Amino acid sequence: MVRGSHTLHTLAHLSDPHLTSLEGVAARSLMNKRLFGYLSWRRRRRRVHQTTVLDAVTADIAVHAPEQILVSGDLTHVGLPQECRAAARWLAGVADPSRLRLVPGNHDRYVNAPWDDTLGHWSAYLERPGAPAWPRTWSQGDVCVIGIDCATPSGLFMATGTVGEAQIEGLGEALRTAAARGQFRLVMLHHSPLPDGHVWRKRLTDAAQLMRVIQAQGAELIVHGHGHQEAAAQISCGSRTCHVLSVPSASYAVSGRAGWNLLGIARAEGTWRIDVTARRWVDGAMTTAWNRTLATSGI
Secondary structure, three states, X not given: OEEOOEEOEEEEEEEOOOOXXXXXXXXXXXXXXXXXXXXXXXXXXXHXXXXXXXXXXXXXHHXXXXXXXXXOOOOOOOOOHHHHHHHHHHHHHHOOOOOEEEOOOOOOOOOOOOOOOOHXXXXXXXXXXXXXXXXXXXXXXXXXXXXXXXXXXXXXXXXXXXXXXXXXXXXXXXXXXXXXXXXXXXXXXXXXXXXXXXXXXHOEOOHHHHHXXXXXXXXXXXEEOOOOOOEEEEEEEOOEEEEEEEOOXXXXXXXXXXXXXXXXXXXXXXXXXXXXXXXXXXXXXXXXXXXXXXXXXXX
């Protein structure tokens, strides 16, 4: 899409659909931390996360026809194999792997489990033949999406994430490479990169180390989920500004508490312009809650 003399790239960001059901799960599958996740689902989550809301969100995304769709994790409740298979079917219905970018969330890796039985069902979206370890990069024209996997099993009643030294080092290299190409650098992960981005039991364990690399190398936009609420912040990266945006859950069945963000990215007057349209589920229908234009400080 072209606006004036500038190409406008459009991306959709959604997160935390928790699209699966735990009805009929065998008791032997819950003999670990998953039991407590199952009890949480029985008590509250099965009523809060509704497929009718998620269907409205994904249909709305289809109407807007973005170039890329970003999904920042928590497709499941406790990461059971049957949940991962159901999520794979949902992914296939949302978009082809050439358009959909995915990172896992902590609920998708609730406990240590074999790759082939769980996230391996999403390999068309998580893996490329011969791809290096995380972070993953997807380039499309002026935009480079860099995906970070911070989903790690955590202790009881904890929902922390960890990026890890190797990934943080790889992120620095990916940011430098994209900058040399003159690309807009969009980083996607499940948890907030900010040290105080969530309550203590839900934070990244190595957020401080991650922030040092981002501040040193720069990025234009970071998107995440995990908190089931929208939020906005800024990171100073020398003379540049990096924006941090989160979205609410894509299936939260409370008016105004579910939705997705439409991101429009273009060069303008020596800066990157980011047009953000918040699409929210309100009183049973999708509507625009707000529009905002963000600018970075130099290219």
